[in-house]
Amino acid sequence: QSALTQPASVSGSPGQSITISCTGTSSDIGTYNYVSWYQQNPGKAPKLMIYEVSNRPSGVSNRFSGSKSGNTAFLIISGLQAEDEADYYCRSHTGTAPPWVFGGGTKLTVL
Amino acid sequence: EVQLVESGGGLVQPGESLRLSCAATGFTFSGYWMTWVRQAPGKGLEWVANIRQDGSEKSYVASVRGRFTISRDNAKNSLYLQMNSLRAEDTAVYFCTREEYFALDYWGQGALVTVSS
Numbered sequence: 001q002s003a004l005t006q007p008a009s010v011s012g013s014p015g016q017s018i019t020i021s022c023t024g025t026s027s028d029i030g031t032y033n034y035v036s037w038y039q040q041n042p043g044k045a046p047k048l049m050i051y052e053v054s055n056r057p058s059g060v061s062n063r064f065s066g067s068k069s070g071n072t073a074f075l076i077i078s079g080l081q082a083e084d085e086a087d088y089y090c091r092s093h094t095g096t097a098p099p100w101v102f103g104g105g106t107k108l109t110v111l
Numbered sequence: 112e113v114q115l116v117e118s119g120g121g122l123v124q125p126g127e128s129l130r131l132s133c134a135a136t137g138f139t140f141s142g143y144w145m146t147w148v149r150q151a152p153g154k155g156l157e158w159v160a161n162i163r164q165d166g167s168e169k170s171y172v173a174s175v176r177g178r179f180t181i182s183r184d185n186a187k188n189s190l191y192l193q194m195n196s197l198r199a200e201d202t203a204v205y206f207c208t209r210e211e212y213f214a215l216d217y218w219g220q221g222a223l224v225t226v227s228s
Contacts, residue, residue: 034213036214038215040156045220046206047218048214048215051214052212052213091156091214097173098171098173099170101158105155105156
């Protein structure tokens with residue numbers, strides 16, 4: 001099972017909106033609504049930002065949202081803030097072995 | 112407050128073994144799937160293994176299958192990862208995580224495993 005495909009980097013200015021894509025196949029993202037997104041700051045453990053494609057855990061800013069179309073999931077961050085600068089990873093269920101797979105990660109730079 | 116605390120990391124030589132432990136507090140440990148995730152230096156996250164609430168079901172990424180064993184002791188609220196025949200490419204920070212709503216909602220701080228001669 002190959003890793004999900006994410007852009008290596010994205011950037012945006014404060015106040016703007018950005019979208020990070022996560023592309024899989026019809027066997028993972030295309031079939032299951034079990035896509036989650038994680039934010040990781042340097043030297044820290046990842047933090048769950050979105051689960052089941054579009055649900056936000058308690059305490060996560062509503063500037064973060066998620067969606068899915070076909071075999072691709074998206075993380076949208078609106079009203080970009082300097083504190084959003086971090087690495088972002090998607091994860092999906094695969095329905096096969098191994099049952100879960102991460103994307104390669106996207107580094108978000110706030111200009 | 113949910114807490115996951117890993118221990119047991121360190122420096123080992125190729126071919127040696129190491130056992131990671133994860134102490135869970137603040138929630139009913141026996142009610143959750145648990146997962147190990149690793150991150151090699153400067154690299155992305157890699158799903159390693161998970162285990163069902165009662166330990167009856169386990170899955171592994173292909174690169175560790177047959178060498179690593181995930182287990183749990185619900186009486187001790189603890190998760191384990193026995194790592195045998197370690198290789199240089201197993202060098203990583205290993206995170207203990209809890210699974211909820213098909214996502215990893217809580218993470219430990221990580222344990223560094225370095226495999227080098």
